Amino acid sequence: MLVILISRYKLGRSVSLISSDIGSQGAGHMAKPGKDTGAAAGKERLLETARRLFLRHGASNVGINDVTNAAGVAKMTLYNNFASKEALTVAVYEEMASLTLQALKRARSGSKTEEGRIEAIFDLFGAATGNSDYRGCPFIHASLQEAQPEGPLYSLVQAYKKELRAHILAALEEERSVRSELADQILMLLDGAVTEAYIKGVADPINVAKRAVAALMRCGA
Template identity: 25%
Template sequence: MTTLTDEAVRPATHAKVRILATADRLFYTEGVHTVGVDRIISESKVTKATFYKYYRSKDALIVVYLQGRDRRARELLAELERRFDTPEQRLRGVVAEISAQVIREGFHGCPFINAAAQFTDPTHPVRQAVAAHRDWYGRSVEDLFRGMGHARPGDASDDFFLARDGAFAGANLGDPIGAHTALIRAVQRVLDESSD
């Protein structure tokens, strides 16, 4: 049983968690290069020493931010796998989630594409985190198309990602409804190929 004394001693949220939550919000809404360490420290209500205790640099924090976003995507696919019986239902679930994201208030595009645009060196840890996410995601979508019996699951996955990335960019540039409907049409065309 938690006592009043325990609650008074334990911080509401651990500093490391607060830093990451603050960074996640600011990096996504304003961009990873735009937001400085001092602002993250201030809004997290931690000291500079505490920040550097948990994150040795801003770039290290950006990598952890992207790994957190990657983990959420993996959890979503795992949830869709539990919820739906067939690969097509799971893929449609992915498309439904993307569609919901692009029309959601506060949508600012794909966090991975946004971060990659700000780091040009493919060997940089941020770009490696982006690549790891996209490699996993691409393999997962290709497996869904393969499970549907698509004749060219790799090509279908490539087409899916072109449509997905385009929807994220189009919605971020100001036409979320157009992006949503174009995504649905494009994915349906790829799905129709699997029944040809």
């Protein structure tokens, strides 16, 4: 199992994005839950509440009081689990990245063809665009809201994007002579489609991007 160390900022703990080897095992491996204690339940409630609020309003627009009030827990419960709001924010996006990478692994492993694997990746992201709270890529939003240009969230997002590209690369046939460049092009089309799905400058961005990718794959060797 590959463990990518995102950063060692003063967050009360090291932040890491855990994923399996992309080529053989896929990405994302969640640890098995331990004994269900009150403290663990409180932590999970905080993470779930913060995730919902961050996605809806943006992490920079949500305060500690907003999270604890919505979660129905005392502020001390939050600080017993997270050293700061920054630590909570990184933990939320770290968990989202891990879950997304797991879903990507399942999506691309469900098809035996190159075209099917790439299409499944686009369909996975496309499924999220119908949500009423959809605001585009949450990871890009998070990195832009960070005060430090290259702080812990930026590092986490950068690592996530590299893993996403690795999934795309793994979905392509190894025999392709321009496989690496094609993976870059597909990632750029995916990012653009995800953004357009929120901005709505294009009526059906996911399917438009899928058709563009299909054309690229036909042209690429």
